[in-house]
Amino acid sequence: MIIKRLSIFYILLFLLAAQSSLAEDGYRLWLRYDQIKDAGKLKDYRKNISALVVEGDSPTLQVIEKELNIGLSGLLGKAIPVTDKLPKKGAVVAGTPETSPLIRSLDIKSKLQEVGEEGYLLLSTSLNGKKVTAIAANTEVGVLYGAFHFLRLLQTQQDINNLAISNSPETKHRVLNHWDNLDRTVERGYAGFSLWDWHKLPDYIDPRYIDYARANASIGINGTVLTNVNANALVLTEPYLIKTKALADAFRPYGLKVFLTARFSAPMEIGGLKTADPLDPQVQAWWKEKADEIYSHIPDFGGFLVKADSEGQPGPHNYKRTHAEGANMLADAVAPHGGIVMWRAFVYSHEAPDDRAKQAYNEFKPLDGKFRDNVLLQVKNGAIDFQPREPFHPLFGAMPETPLMMEFQITQEYLGQGTHLAYLAPMWEEVLDADTYAKGEGSTVADVVDGSLDNHSLSAMAGVANIGTDRNWTGHPFGQANWYAFGRLAWNPYLSSEEIAEEWVRMTFSNEEAVVQDIKNMMLNSHEAVVNYMTPLGLHHIMGWSHHYGPGPWIKDKHRADWTSVYYHKADENGIGFDRTASGSDALSQYFPPVEEKFSDPKTTPEKYLLWFHHLPWDYKTESGRTLWDEMALRYQAGVDSVRQMQRTWDALEGSVDPERFRHVKEYLAIQESDAEWWRDAVLLYFQTFSKRPLPAGVEKPAHTLEYYMQLDPKFVPGI
Structure with missing residues (x-):
C-alpha cells in the first residue's frame, strides 16, 4: 500500500510541476498549490512535517488524501509521502474517530460534538510524543472541508504552528443554482455554454466535473441545481435521470448533492395526466412515484427547486391553489427520502397593478406557517430583480414560521455581465447586515437566513452560478472571486467582504503585501463604481431591454409596464424617483416600523436608496449641498473615474501578475471604461430632457x- 501511494504521489507531483509551467489561464481558480516563496513562519513547519496519514479508503478519504498530498507537496516544495503509520517526525493526520484510530486516540470527543455533521477541528497537538497537525471531524465530508481550510491557511501564509480552530457552517444547504438548459445554453450565462454535456453522459465523466466538485467543496458548497428555473420537464424522464445519476456519483465524494428544477406541469407534459392540480390525488401520486424513481437512481438526491406562477411558468395558481399547496405537494413526495423543496418567491402578477416591489410580500406573507417542514422559501436579496443595488427584501423577518433562504445572483446579469469587474461581496454583505427589526434592533437578514432568529433548523443560501465552459470557468478572471465569495458567505454569512477578498487574492494572485492591497482595493471599490455609472442614488432597472446590457432609461411601451425603465424612474420635469412612501405605492409599510420610519423621510433615508423610495425634485438638496441633478451627474462621472483608477492600479501591477491574466483583465477594463462612459453619457442626456439643467463642472x-x-x-450580447 505504501509503495503504491508513493508511486501515485510522484505522478501527482510531476503533473503539478508540469501544470505550473504552463501559461496561466485561470483554470486552477483559487486552488493554486505553487511553492510558497517566502515561507516566513512556515519554514519551521516545513522542516517538521514528514508525512501525511489518512487512514481508511472510502471515496471521500481518497479525495482528502489526494488533495492534501498535492497541496502540501506543492506549497511546501518537498515530497510529503502518504503512510499508514505515524512517522518518526511530525505529520498531518486527517480522519474521523470512526475511520482513524489516531484521531480516535485524541481527547476531542466533546469538541467534535460541538461542530456537528459538517464542521471540523484543526489542531496542533501530539500523538505518541510526536508533533502532529490533526484535521478531525465527525464525518468524512467534514474532514474534507477541514483539509481545504488547512490548505487555505498555508496558501495565505498564516501561522499554523499552534492551531486550535473549530469551524462549522452557519447554514445547512449551500447551493449553486445553474440556469442551464438541456441544449447547453445558459440563461444569463456569460462564461460559455453549460458544463453538463448530456450527450456524452453517463458514459463519459469529463474531468472538469471533478474539478467543479472539488472547487465547490473547497468553499463549502454542498448542493448544485443542474437545470434552469425556467424548467424543462424532460430532465425528470428516465434517460435524463440516468445521466443525472452519473453526475451525482461523480460529485458524491466531495459532499455535493444534486438537485433538479421541477416544472409544475410535468404530470401533464411527461406523465399523460390531464391536470397538474396539486390537490388532485392522481397528481399527488404521480409526483410521489416520480420522487421514488429519482431516489432509486440517486439515493442522496437533494430535492426540487421550483419557479411557479412567475414569468409564464406554470404553477398552482392555474388551478386556483396557493403556493403553499403547490409546494407542499412536492414536499410530501420527497419527504420520505429526506428531500427538500426550495420554492422561489420571485412572483409578480400579470393582473396586479400594484408596485412590483410589493407583490411577493403580498403573495407570501399570508402563507406564513402553512408550508411543510421540508420547504424553504427562496427569496431574492431585493424585491425587484438582482439590481446593482436594492434595499433588502421586506419578506426577510416577516415570515417567522417559515424558513427563508437567500437567493443571490453570482452571474452579473445587471452588473456589466461577463466583461465588468464587479466584486459582489460588499453588496451581499450590505444586505446580510441589514437590520430587519423583526424582533427588535439587531435582527439582521443574516440571522433570518441562518435560522437563528426564529430557531429554524432548516436553513439555506442559493447563488445563481456564473460558471460555464470558458477555460477560466467564469469568463472574467475576477468573476471567480464572486463564486468564491458566495461559498464563503453561504458557510458563514457574518464574514466581511474585505476578509474574503484578501483570502481570494492571496490564493489566486500573490501573497506580496503591496500586490494584495492594490488588488483588494480594486475589488472593494468596484461594486460602488458600477452602481455609480449605472444606477446611483437608488435608481433601478434602467438597463437595456431583454438582454439587460448597457443603458436604456427610455424604454417604454413593452408587454407590461413593470418590464420598462420609465415604470421605475418616473422622471418628469418635476423630478425623478419612485415614491414608495405612504403618499405613493406604500411599499414601505411592508417593513417593520423602525425601517419604515427611517426610509419614509428623504432626509433620513440613506442616499444610496434615495430614489428607490422617493420621487424628488431636480433641485432637491442632497447631503453634499448639491442639487439632486448635479449630485446624480457627478455620481455618474465618479463611476467612470473609478474605472479609470482601476486601470491605473492594474497597469502598475504589470510584472507582479502573470502576463496572461494581466492582459486579460487589462483588456476587460478597457471595455468597462468604454461602457461606463456609454452609461454616463446616455443616461444623463436622457434625464437632461426632463431636468432642463446643464451638466455641472467636472462632468x-x-x-x-x-x-x-x-x-x-448590442446584437452580440450572450445569455438572453
Missing part, C-alpha cells in the same frame, strides 16, 4: 447625441 461632455445612444443595439 465630461457626452461623445454623441441622445439619438445616437437610443439607436444602439
Whole structure:
C-alpha cells in the first residue's frame, strides 16, 4: 500500500510541476498549490512535517488524501509521502474517530460534538510524543472541508504552528443554482455554454466535473441545481435521470448533492395526466412515484427547486391553489427520502397593478406557517430583480414560521455581465447586515437566513452560478472571486467582504503585501463604481431591454409596464424617483416600523436608496449641498473615474501578475471604461430632457447625441 501511494504521489507531483509551467489561464481558480516563496513562519513547519496519514479508503478519504498530498507537496516544495503509520517526525493526520484510530486516540470527543455533521477541528497537538497537525471531524465530508481550510491557511501564509480552530457552517444547504438548459445554453450565462454535456453522459465523466466538485467543496458548497428555473420537464424522464445519476456519483465524494428544477406541469407534459392540480390525488401520486424513481437512481438526491406562477411558468395558481399547496405537494413526495423543496418567491402578477416591489410580500406573507417542514422559501436579496443595488427584501423577518433562504445572483446579469469587474461581496454583505427589526434592533437578514432568529433548523443560501465552459470557468478572471465569495458567505454569512477578498487574492494572485492591497482595493471599490455609472442614488432597472446590457432609461411601451425603465424612474420635469412612501405605492409599510420610519423621510433615508423610495425634485438638496441633478451627474462621472483608477492600479501591477491574466483583465477594463462612459453619457442626456439643467463642472461632455445612444443595439450580447 505504501509503495503504491508513493508511486501515485510522484505522478501527482510531476503533473503539478508540469501544470505550473504552463501559461496561466485561470483554470486552477483559487486552488493554486505553487511553492510558497517566502515561507516566513512556515519554514519551521516545513522542516517538521514528514508525512501525511489518512487512514481508511472510502471515496471521500481518497479525495482528502489526494488533495492534501498535492497541496502540501506543492506549497511546501518537498515530497510529503502518504503512510499508514505515524512517522518518526511530525505529520498531518486527517480522519474521523470512526475511520482513524489516531484521531480516535485524541481527547476531542466533546469538541467534535460541538461542530456537528459538517464542521471540523484543526489542531496542533501530539500523538505518541510526536508533533502532529490533526484535521478531525465527525464525518468524512467534514474532514474534507477541514483539509481545504488547512490548505487555505498555508496558501495565505498564516501561522499554523499552534492551531486550535473549530469551524462549522452557519447554514445547512449551500447551493449553486445553474440556469442551464438541456441544449447547453445558459440563461444569463456569460462564461460559455453549460458544463453538463448530456450527450456524452453517463458514459463519459469529463474531468472538469471533478474539478467543479472539488472547487465547490473547497468553499463549502454542498448542493448544485443542474437545470434552469425556467424548467424543462424532460430532465425528470428516465434517460435524463440516468445521466443525472452519473453526475451525482461523480460529485458524491466531495459532499455535493444534486438537485433538479421541477416544472409544475410535468404530470401533464411527461406523465399523460390531464391536470397538474396539486390537490388532485392522481397528481399527488404521480409526483410521489416520480420522487421514488429519482431516489432509486440517486439515493442522496437533494430535492426540487421550483419557479411557479412567475414569468409564464406554470404553477398552482392555474388551478386556483396557493403556493403553499403547490409546494407542499412536492414536499410530501420527497419527504420520505429526506428531500427538500426550495420554492422561489420571485412572483409578480400579470393582473396586479400594484408596485412590483410589493407583490411577493403580498403573495407570501399570508402563507406564513402553512408550508411543510421540508420547504424553504427562496427569496431574492431585493424585491425587484438582482439590481446593482436594492434595499433588502421586506419578506426577510416577516415570515417567522417559515424558513427563508437567500437567493443571490453570482452571474452579473445587471452588473456589466461577463466583461465588468464587479466584486459582489460588499453588496451581499450590505444586505446580510441589514437590520430587519423583526424582533427588535439587531435582527439582521443574516440571522433570518441562518435560522437563528426564529430557531429554524432548516436553513439555506442559493447563488445563481456564473460558471460555464470558458477555460477560466467564469469568463472574467475576477468573476471567480464572486463564486468564491458566495461559498464563503453561504458557510458563514457574518464574514466581511474585505476578509474574503484578501483570502481570494492571496490564493489566486500573490501573497506580496503591496500586490494584495492594490488588488483588494480594486475589488472593494468596484461594486460602488458600477452602481455609480449605472444606477446611483437608488435608481433601478434602467438597463437595456431583454438582454439587460448597457443603458436604456427610455424604454417604454413593452408587454407590461413593470418590464420598462420609465415604470421605475418616473422622471418628469418635476423630478425623478419612485415614491414608495405612504403618499405613493406604500411599499414601505411592508417593513417593520423602525425601517419604515427611517426610509419614509428623504432626509433620513440613506442616499444610496434615495430614489428607490422617493420621487424628488431636480433641485432637491442632497447631503453634499448639491442639487439632486448635479449630485446624480457627478455620481455618474465618479463611476467612470473609478474605472479609470482601476486601470491605473492594474497597469502598475504589470510584472507582479502573470502576463496572461494581466492582459486579460487589462483588456476587460478597457471595455468597462468604454461602457461606463456609454452609461454616463446616455443616461444623463436622457434625464437632461426632463431636468432642463446643464451638466455641472467636472462632468465630461457626452461623445454623441441622445439619438445616437437610443439607436444602439448590442446584437452580440450572450445569455438572453
